[in-house]
Amino acid sequence: MTPQPFVAMKNIEKSFNGVPVLKSVTLEVEEGEIHALLGENGAGKSTLMNILGGVHQPDNGTILINGEEAKMADPRVSQEHGISFIHQELNMVSDLKVYENMFLGSELRNKFGFLAVEEMCRQTHEILAELGVNINPKEYVRNLATSYKQLIEISKALLHKSRLIIMDEPTTSLAEHEVNRLFELMKNLKKTGVSIIYISHKLKEIQAVCDRYTVLRDGQLVKTGMVENEDLETITKMMVGKAISQERFMHEHPFGETAMEVSGLTSTGHFKDIDFTVRKGEIVGFTGLAGDGRTELFESLFGFRKKYAGEVKINGQVVKIDHPRKALQAGIGYVPKDRKENAIIKDLSVIHNMSLSSMGNFERSGFIQDKKEREKFDVYKKALNIKVHNPRITIDKLSGGNQQKVIIAKWLEAETDILIFDNPTQGIDVGAKQEIYQQIIALSRLGKAIIILSSEAPEVLRICHTINVMYHGEITARFTGEGASEEEIMHYATGSKREGIAIG
Amino acid sequence: MANIDVKEYTQEPATAKSRLSWLWAEYSVIIAFIIIFIGSSLMNPRFLDINNQLNILMQVSIIGIIALGMTVVMLSGGIDLSVGSVLALAGVISVLALNASGSILVGVFTALLVGSFAGFLNGLMVAKGRIASFIATLGMMAGARSIALYIAEGGSVSGEVDGFTAIANSDLWVFDYPVIIFLLMAVLVYILMHKTRFGRYVYALGSNEKAAMLSAIRVDRMKIWVYTLIGTLVGVAAVIETSRLNSISSSSSGAQYELDAIAAVIIGGTRMTGGRGKIIGTLFGVLILGILNNMMNLMNVSPHLQGFVKGLIIIIAVVFQKRE
Amino acid sequence: MANIDVKEYTQEPATAKSRLSWLWAEYSVIIAFIIIFIGSSLMNPRFLDINNQLNILMQVSIIGIIALGMTVVMLSGGIDLSVGSVLALAGVISVLALNASGSILVGVFTALLVGSFAGFLNGLMVAKGRIASFIATLGMMAGARSIALYIAEGGSVSGEVDGFTAIANSDLWVFDYPVIIFLLMAVLVYILMHKTRFGRYVYALGSNEKAAMLSAIRVDRMKIWVYTLIGTLVGVAAVIETSRLNSISSSSSGAQYELDAIAAVIIGGTRMTGGRGKIIGTLFGVLILGILNNMMNLMNVSPHLQGFVKGLIIIIAVVFQKRE
Amino acid sequence: ACGSTESGDSGSGAEGETDDKLTIGISLPSATHGWMGALIDSAEKQAKALKESEGIDYVMTNAADPNKQANDVDDLIAQDVDVIVMLPIESAALTPVGQKIKDAGIPLVIVDRELENDAATVVVKGDNEGIGVNAGKYFVEQLGGKGKIVEITGPPSSVTEQRGSGFKEAVDGEAGMEIIASQSGDFSTEKSLEVMQNILQANPEIDAVFTQDDGMALGVLQAIKEAGRTDIQFVTGAGGAKEVFEDIQNDGLMKATFLYSPTMVEDAVKIAADLAKGEEPAEEMVVKEATQVTKENVEEYYDPESKF
Ligand SMILES: Nc1ncnc2c1ncn2[C@@H]1O[C@H](COP(=O)(O)OP(=O)(O)OP(=O)(O)O)[C@@H](O)[C@H]1O
Numbered sequence A: 001m002t003p004q005p006f007v008a009m010k011n012i013e014k015s016f017n018g019v020p021v022l023k024s025v026t027l028e029v030e031e032g033e034i035h036a037l038l039g040e041n042g043a044g045k046s047t048l049m050n051i052l053g054g055v056h057q058p059d060n061g062t063i064l065i066n067g068e069e070a071k072m073a074d075p076r077v078s079q080e081h082g083i084s085f086i087h088q089e090l091n092m093v094s095d096l097k098v099y100e101n102m103f104l105g106s107e108l109r110n111k112f113g114f115l116a117v118e119e120m121c122r123q124t125h126e127i128l129a130e131l132g133v134n135i136n137p138k139e140y141v142r143n144l145a146t147s148y149k150q151l152i153e154i155s156k157a158l159l160h161k162s163r164l165i166i167m168d169e170p171t172t173s174l175a176e177h178e179v180n181r182l183f184e185l186m187k188n189l190k191k192t193g194v195s196i197i198y199i200s201h202k203l204k205e206i207q208a209v210c211d212r213y214t215v216l217r218d219g220q221l222v223k224t225g226m227v228e229n230e231d232l233e234t235i236t237k238m239m240v241g242k243a244i245s246q247e248r249f250m251h252e253h254p255f256g257e258t259a260m261e262v263s264g265l266t267s268t269g270h271f272k273d274i275d276f277t278v279r280k281g282e283i284v285g286f287t288g289l290a291g292d293g294r295t296e297l298f299e300s301l302f303g304f305r306k307k308y309a310g311e312v313k314i315n316g317q318v319v320k321i322d323h324p325r326k327a328l329q330a331g332i333g334y335v336p337k338d339r340k341e342n343a344i345i346k347d348l349s350v351i352h353n354m355s356l357s358s359m360g361n362f363e364r365s366g367f368i369q370d371k372k373e374r375e376k377f378d379v380y381k382k383a384l385n386i387k388v389h390n391p392r393i394t395i396d397k398l399s400g401g402n403q404q405k406v407i408i409a410k411w412l413e414a415e416t417d418i419l420i421f422d423n424p425t426q427g428i429d430v431g432a433k434q435e436i437y438q439q440i441i442a443l444s445r446l447g448k449a450i451i452i453l454s455s456e457a458p459e460v461l462r463i464c465h466t467i468n469v470m471y472h473g474e475i476t477a478r479f480t481g482e483g484a485s486e487e488e489i490m491h492y493a494t495g496s497k498r499e500g501i502a503i504g
Numbered sequence B, C: 001m002a003n004i005d006v007k008e009y010t011q012e013p014a015t016a017k018s019r020l021s022w023l024w025a026e027y028s029v030i031i032a033f034i035i036i037f038i039g040s041s042l043m044n045p046r047f048l049d050i051n052n053q054l055n056i057l058m059q060v061s062i063i064g065i066i067a068l069g070m071t072v073v074m075l076s077g078g079i080d081l082s083v084g085s086v087l088a089l090a091g092v093i094s095v096l097a098l099n100a101s102g103s104i105l106v107g108v109f110t111a112l113l114v115g116s117f118a119g120f121l122n123g124l125m126v127a128k129g130r131i132a133s134f135i136a137t138l139g140m141m142a143g144a145r146s147i148a149l150y151i152a153e154g155g156s157v158s159g160e161v162d163g164f165t166a167i168a169n170s171d172l173w174v175f176d177y178p179v180i181i182f183l184l185m186a187v188l189v190y191i192l193m194h195k196t197r198f199g200r201y202v203y204a205l206g207s208n209e210k211a212a213m214l215s216a217i218r219v220d221r222m223k224i225w226v227y228t229l230i231g232t233l234v235g236v237a238a239v240i241e242t243s244r245l246n247s248i249s250s251s252s253s254g255a256q257y258e259l260d261a262i263a264a265v266i267i268g269g270t271r272m273t274g275g276r277g278k279i280i281g282t283l284f285g286v287l288i289l290g291i292l293n294n295m296m297n298l299m300n301v302s303p304h305l306q307g308f309v310k311g312l313i314i315i316i317a318v319v320f321q322k323r324e
Numbered sequence D: 001a002c003g004s005t006e007s008g009d010s011g012s013g014a015e016g017e018t019d020d021k022l023t024i025g026i027s028l029p030s031a032t033h034g035w036m037g038a039l040i041d042s043a044e045k046q047a048k049a050l051k052e053s054e055g056i057d058y059v060m061t062n063a064a065d066p067n068k069q070a071n072d073v074d075d076l077i078a079q080d081v082d083v084i085v086m087l088p089i090e091s092a093a094l095t096p097v098g099q100k101i102k103d104a105g106i107p108l109v110i111v112d113r114e115l116e117n118d119a120a121t122v123v124v125k126g127d128n129e130g131i132g133v134n135a136g137k138y139f140v141e142q143l144g145g146k147g148k149i150v151e152i153t154g155p156p157s158s159v160t161e162q163r164g165s166g167f168k169e170a171v172d173g174e175a176g177m178e179i180i181a182s183q184s185g186d187f188s189t190e191k192s193l194e195v196m197q198n199i200l201q202a203n204p205e206i207d208a209v210f211t212q213d214d215g216m217a218l219g220v221l222q223a224i225k226e227a228g229r230t231d232i233q234f235v236t237g238a239g240g241a242k243e244v245f246e247d248i249q250n251d252g253l254m255k256a257t258f259l260y261s262p263t264m265v266e267d268a269v270k271i272a273a274d275l276a277k278g279e280e281p282a283e284e285m286v287v288k289e290a291t292q293v294t295k296e297n298v299e300e301y302y303d304p305e306s307k308f
């Protein structure tokens, strides 16, 4: 270690509304290293980074850049110190085009002061190509899938020629090949002396790219060390206080009758000829790359999208679902992905978010019983280990992982027979992931039909009885949970292998 | 692991100090109100006179009833510019119905019907036509006024049925009926917004429409209800306004009520873009406006300067409140 | 694996049909305009008369200039209700300056100064005071009108300098100066919004303020500029209005201009909540309103019903446009 | 664009059939208060009547501000109307517009508010100053030159200014007369009711109330009635509304009003029709006196069918 790290955050303290979130945390990042910042949901990782990025001000403590004290009064100052920040939640301007987002705040101009559009497009194209993405720079960001937005955010940080890039869970919506490209890029950056702070709940990634790590737990520093000296279990243990197995869950139980039967579902541009059935007690997974039409398919089944053809049977009855309400009445629940846009109501309290889809459970003669809501929330708080000091605060004050748990609680409370989870563990720490999987399995034991959408093959492999692989809007393969391998799934997901449906 | 949570998260702040800061954050409008109230008492001794206080209550009741509805609309993320015109239209038609039928009940019912129907149309345009509420209700504002003028031939219409004026001109103990109706409506809307799922859904919709829809809320239907609600409240206001003077003017009645109602809602701390705000805040917002108008007359401020003074104080009251 | 992406995203649609559907999505207001234009021609033969066409252009130029500024404000996610009042105030003060100095230049300069200063104050309130633009500019609306009334004692003031009226009453070939000024402003604002950083930042800010801030854009400063810009444009409009009639009324000049300007912007396809919209759309929005007013006069629609007809057509024009 | 100096002769380019089709152009402010609403209605009715009886067409326009009114007039000129009736929102602002009409060779009948030049062929006007002056005289007379007066004005505008200054002039002459409050009732009954309530609160002693409009007077009466005040001796109005006449007849608190009838526009339209037919005007200035209406002469003016 050199005597003077590139960035040193010393004894940082921060509390929100009297609740301490960071307690004298120290973090040092060397020049040209990839430093993993680890910790369970709500440990304070993002908050610490927000302080470094000038988004929040610390209550106490100092930040040193190359040994000199720096005051990060706002995001500008931080950027001027050569720090780029890829935030946990996407911060894209969806009404601007790709290149406009990339160069937002640092536009290139010609000698008359006008924007040099073509030059910016060219550079955008180049930098995206490095990540293996080929998008029209003049496409509006709102028309892109989340993974592309994420990649654009990453590219934007790269564009700035920063000396330190903070990546707060950059891979939550990326497919594996995109992640690999990102890692190559990170390694190249490292060689040129750029430092990276990398936050992720996917510990495999940490092992793949990171040099050192720092673990936070409940706002306190637990340990800093070299990644190569530790194995996954130890790190997990430091984070959550116990070892977590990565094994496939063994959960054999008999299935009931068919709960949902879909045949010939087609929506031009999104998916075509989708057939599948889900039985009571079965956990069915859908996986594939971004843009494979998974989300659109299930948004249609949930009644959020209306333009599709084909037949859907619930418990043997043909149903026409053209609004999420009807889906709920038919017994379908849906935990959407991208919780910031699709799931959380940021002005409602944690409790009210939990009860939103099942108000009937809390009403007596038309009036809401506050006490009942509170009691029910406490049940979920315990069951899902939701960390919140006061559930009456608005949900946006929770860490990302805990927000996700509240949304899951919301749909558990709706008690539907069929539950669709789209990317249910996005941004959730290993411990909590385990808890969520256990919840899902417990539900399936109760005879609920479960559908899980995930771009992470390992996730579906761990808990699903049946796995469907999608490619370009079609189901290209179907495996049993035991009969599938990550490698084979990838073949079908990338379209490099295509044959009659392989039913295991 | 659970023990960590307990240690860390169960200490709910409930000290007197934190209570106070909570009150401040949530209800700074009340503090603004108290300051304005005390200031007014000091500036003019007649202000505190019980009759004057009752006058103020009476004077704010019409705008107050409308502002309650406006709060709901604004919480849902919309706005309703048509309230003043719809009031005039509902008033004109209800007086005609009153005179034709000779029945007060018919008159009252007509006003409510016209109001809620206009609101329903607004709701349809916003929810099903996907028109920005500003423009949909701007259209309704022009349209309703226009029809009122056409029906009343530009003039005013007067009630010809005995007893109709009693609605707004009777009192219970010291409180005039309009004040009682206003407070009753406030309680009803409060309960609706905070104790029933209707309110919950309105907040959800105003905060994140897409997420509300994905939570299986019928967003379109909610919007239609919201505008129908304000329409109905405008109908109630129209009854009071008409009954008070036993007549309504198709040209001037209700003029600019929308601005007063919106101002009251925003002073009351409701966010322009929806999702955040309180009925109680609006109540105090309405009172602040009432006191301002009252003081302006008590102090005999030049009519030319009243706009300036009023604008200034509204802005100060809003700045003074803690914003996100 | 990159080949998958390529297949997915490089096929750029550029066929004639997709061009058309793009035009439709982006500029459906133009189609609405064409329909209204053709409809008007068929309904009244006088409509197509070249003098009538030039009249319409002249008539829309003042609202048009204001609507340009309003587009920018609304793209930034705000609104400016004070435009009419500020126009009256700028007009009154500039006429006084004109008469006092005898110099047309001083008069013009004063109008611009008053307008941009009022805009600057609006910007300060919105950006630094964190007041919702609706309420901040509502305050300015009341305040500016009030000061204008106070200065002019409720009446109007007239220019006493020869040549001042020439500004709005001269023409170049067949086009009146106001029309030329309007088109000039439109070109300038267009360039500003689409070719410079300023415009880019306004869109960003209106679409996602937090993201704009995290991109190190000085959001507050941008807002102040935006309101100053519309203020200056209002100053320009004030010069034209004052010069056209060689006088300005402190009580009625500029009344309800805000509503016309906002309506034009929304008809032009700009989203109420900001981030999306086009200057060209506003141009056609303004023309649609102009044609409506003109046709109402040509067709002799009953005055009491004009509001109804206008409201209806505006709503139809908006519904007709493809909404997200 | 419309500075075309064609002759005002409507038949210039048209065929014989349009020759005898005369058109009256009417440009009025929009109906923001009762009096104007009634005036617009009277104008439309009169124009319709003329259309039926004499086949004279009409075009009516409405404006909320002087600039829009200038636009309206442009439209009228462009339509080659044969005569224009205009009620200028602001005299000064519409003066150049009047000039334009004159330059276009179109006869112009001005209603209510005079222009500052001689563009008008005929002026039909009430007497806004007169209302104030006559009311002032009435107050001095009734109160014996001594008393506390409240004034309820219209919203700030030149009409309000003229009525107010006429009144002040007359009252200022007497040392014992004092205007203790002057507030705007916005030409609205409801607003005047509220304003008067507050004024009553602030002033325990009031002798009489001058209102600039009958609609506002009705609100004032209601406020006084509700407050149960007995110190106020009388209230006056302006305009000539039916309800006010009724109160005068019934010995109410209304003791006088000063005529300013919206029906003046009927005369203007009739005169315009004559001008359109090419007749010379009988007189160039028709002044509708601000006649004082009290118990003595109210029967003369009361019309139970009136809409105003
Ligand atoms: N603005 C805020 N107001 C109140 N509490 C906050 C705020 N921001 C964060 N917190 C709280 O601070 C704690 C730390 O949150 P933070 O977002 O830093 O966690 P994290 O480690 O990034 O978790 P995750 O892995 O879920 O993203 C959480 O308990 C959260 O509720």
Ligand SMILES: Nc1ncnc2c1ncn2[C@@H]1O[C@H](COP(=O)(O)OP(=O)(O)OP(=O)(O)O)[C@@H](O)[C@H]1O
Residues within 6 Å of the ligand: A046, A047, A050, A055, A087, A088, A089, A090, A168, A396, A397, A398, A399, A400
């Ligand atoms: N100044 C603030 N006041 C209130 N809430 C805030 C504030 N700043 C952030 N928040 C909210 O608190 C939550 C947690 O804060 P924080 O920013 O640490 O976490 P985050 O979810 O990781 O977001 P990001 O990484 O994008 O900043 C966020 O959802 C954010 O919207």
Ligand SMILES: [Mg+2]
Residues within 6 Å of the ligand: A045, A046, A047, A088, A168, A399, A400
């Ligand atoms: Mg985080």
Ligand SMILES: [Mg+2]
Residues within 6 Å of the ligand: A046, A047, A088, A398, A399, A400, A401
């Ligand atoms: Mg977080």
